[in-house]
Amino acid sequence: MNQFISTHPAKSNNTQTGRADGFETVLLGPGIGAQIKGIQVGDSLNVQELAFVRQALNDHSVIILRDQDITPFQQTNFAKQLGDLRVSFYNRYAVPDQPELSVVSNIKKDGVAIGIEDAGMLWHTDASYLKTPDMYTVLYGIEIPHREGKVLGNTLFTSSWGAYDALSNAMKAKIAHLRAKHSFIDHLAKKAKVGNLKRAPLTEKQKAELPDVDHPIVRKHPFNGRPCLFVTEGHTSEVVGMPRQESDELLHQLWEQLINPVFIYAHSWRKGDLIVWDNCAVHHLAVFDYGDIPRKLHRAGMIGPVPVGI
Ligand SMILES: [Fe+2]
Secondary structure (H helix, E strand, C coil): CCCCCCCCCCCCCCCEEEEECCEEEEECCCCCCEEEECCCCCCCCCHHHHHHHHHHHHHHCEEEECCCCCCHHHHHHHHHHHCCECCCCCHHHEECCEEEEEEEECCEECCEECCECCCCCCCECCCCCCCCCEEEEEEEEEECCEECCEECCCEEEEEHHHHHHCCCHHHHHHHCCCEEEECHHHHHHHHHHCCCCCCCCCCHHHHHCCCCEEEECEEECCCCCCEEECCCCCCEEEECCCCHHHHHHHHHHHHHHHCCHHHEEEECCCCCCEEEEECCCEEEEECCCCCCCCCEEEEEEEECCCCCEC
């Protein structure tokens, strides 16, 4: 038996759930979200640390390592230990000498944005508009906004397997073999419609590189086999082969299911937080409550497999 396995179910907040060789996980949310204690990410994780991190990620879908002090190079190395990194097409916001790392920030230098300003404004999973969406995302908190002692700019996560499990049998049967279209072009249009698009229009070359794709509405997790809901407010535009009105109604029903608070873990950031999440198991949303108070994070995404239905 793998000595690093910690497969205890979520019972309550702040419950110690696993311990091995000086590492431990502490649950933070409803079945998703766990802090890992006892690991300091330097140039690379050793075999035991990497095994513990992988298992915790598989068990808890979102993992948090606090009080880290790492360089962009070290963040890239850490992320590479978990998967193959994708170079973002928004390369204008890449960290210098680290093309796989993007800056997420509202900071401007000489009037010019230093990073992506509108990332995560709608519920989504990263890169679902690609044939091979991101399996994991690694986000590192460098500058975290506060107002009057309150932390701002939370990231919310919802459990896509928890939301699926709680559906009625009739709904599960209805969506079992349906597919839905995911579109980055439609995503930008949705943001523009509500007036919060903060990025330059895509070039024709970028548009050509981002054709719409379709994916199963219920996706089988590639590692643990859990059925996960895979439609997002941000990027899913229609159910394939379904009349538009019926499709809109079904998608809204599933989105409502996903944002039920019982499935959500809200992460309150601290400088030095290093978070990894599983984009199949959770969907996420950035909270924009900090205005011009500076916020800066570095992000990396790992290429996942082609989503497979149940
Ligand atoms: Fe995201």
